[in-house]
Amino acid sequence: MGVITTAALSKSYGQVHALADLTVDVGEGVTGLVGANGAGKSTLIKILLGLLSPTSGSATVLGHDIAREGDQIRQVVGYMPEHECLPPDVRCIDFVVHMGRMSGLPPAAARERAADVLRHVGLAEERYRLMGGYSTGMKQRAKLAQALVHDPALVLLDEPTNGLDPAARDDMLGLVQRIGGDFGIPVLVTSHLMGELERISDHVVVLDGGRLLRSEATDTFLADTGVVLVEVHAADGDDDAAQRALGEALAAAGLSCRPHGALVAIDPIAGEGVDPALAHDRLRDLVRDTAADLGVGLVRIQPQRGHLEDVFREEVAS
Numbered sequence: 001m002g003v004i005t006t007a008a009l010s011k012s013y014g015q016v017h018a019l020a021d022l023t024v025d026v027g028e029g030v031t032g033l034v035g036a037n038g039a040g041k042s043t044l045i046k047i048l049l050g051l052l053s054p055t056s057g058s059a060t061v062l063g064h065d066i067a068r069e070g071d072q073i074r075q076v077v078g079y080m081p082e083h084e085c086l087p088p089d090v091r092c093i094d095f096v097v098h099m100g101r102m103s104g105l106p107p108a109a110a111r112e113r114a115a116d117v118l119r120h121v122g123l124a125e126e127r128y129r130l131m132g133g134y135s136t137g138m139k140q141r142a143k144l145a146q147a148l149v150h151d152p153a154l155v156l157l158d159e160p161t162n163g164l165d166p167a168a169r170d171d172m173l174g175l176v177q178r179i180g181g182d183f184g185i186p187v188l189v190t191s192h193l194m195g196e197l198e199r200i201s202d203h204v205v206v207l208d209g210g211r212l213l214r215s216e217a218t219d220t221f222l223a224d225t226g227v228v229l230v231e232v233h234a235a236d237g238d239d240d241a242a243q244r245a246l247g248e249a250l251a252a253a254g255l256s257c258r259p260h261g262a263l264v265a266i267d268p269i270a271g272e273g274v275d276p277a278l279a280h281d282r283l284r285d286l287v288r289d290t291a292a293d294l295g296v297g298l299v300r301i302q303p304q305r306g307h308l309e310d311v312f313r314e315e316v317a318s
Ligand SMILES: Nc1ncnc2c1ncn2[C@@H]1O[C@H](COP(=O)(O)OP(=O)(O)OP(=O)(O)O)[C@@H](O)[C@H]1O
Pocket: 013, 016, 017, 018, 035, 036, 037, 038, 039, 040, 041, 042, 043, 044, 082, 191, 192
C-alpha cells in the first residue's frame, strides 16, 4: 500500500481544471510536489485531507478513503497550510498546545510535545511571544510546529519556504529533510520553485496545469546528462584564449562543443552501435590529447549533472 494513491483525480471550478485526471503514488521518504503557480498543488493537498471534494476520481491516504474517512485522515496527518492561519493575539506555545489537544493528546502530553516541537523548529526562546509580532520566518516555523505536535504518520507541507530569505529557506529545508530522514515520517512538500526541493526530496512529482508531468525518483531526474565539462588553464594566464583554442580544436576533431561559462561543454559521442562506456573513455582521451597538443593545462574534467529546473523547462517546451 502506498502512503498516498490517487486514481484519475479531477477538480474543476467551472472552466478551470485545477486538477485533471491525476493518477499518482506517493511512498515513504520526502516527496517534492512541484509546479508553477496555479498548477494544482494546494488543491491536491486539500483534497487529500478531505477538506475539498474532487469533481471525479478517488484517492486514499494511509489506506483511508478521502471521500468517506476525512476525519481519520486528519487525525493522523500533519498539515501546514500555505496561507497564514495563526491567531495574532495568542502565544505560540498556547497555540501549539491547543492544536495538540485538538488532535487528541492529553494536557500533559500536549504541553510536553509542544515544547519539544518548538525546540525542534528553533522557536524555543520566542515561544511565549504573541504570534502577531512574529516575522514571516517565525510564522512559518510556528505553522510547521503545529503540523508536527501530534506525532503524525504523514505530513503535508504546502510551500513551507514561502517568504523566507535564503538562509531561513535552507534552515526550513533542513527541518523538512529531518522529518523524512531522522524521524522516518513520510513528507509531501510543495514548492513553486522547481529547483529548491531537488536537494531534499527522494522522489519528485511535477504538476503542470493540473496534469501530471513526471513522477520519478530524484536520482533519475538528476542523472548524468552525458555532457562533459572541461576547465583549462593557460601558462601565460590567458585562460579565455586557451578555452577558445580547446573548443575549436575539439570541434575540428568532430566533437560537438560550446562555451559554458568559463568551461567547455562537450556533448557525448553518440551514434549507431557506439558503446556509451567506450565513447566516454574516448572523449576523455581526446580532451587530454588535444589539451596536450595545444600546450594548455587541464584543471578538471567533470560530468555535467541535470537539474530539476532544466528537466521541467524541457518537458514544458516539448
Ligand atoms: N476556490 C476556487 N475557485 C476558483 N478557482 C480556483 C479555486 N481554488 C483554486 N482555483 C484555481 O485552480 C487552479 C489551481 O490552484 P492551486 O491553488 O491548487 O494552485 P497551486 O499549485 O497551489 O498554486 P500556487 O503555487 O500559487 O500556490 C488555479 O488556476 C486556481 O485559480
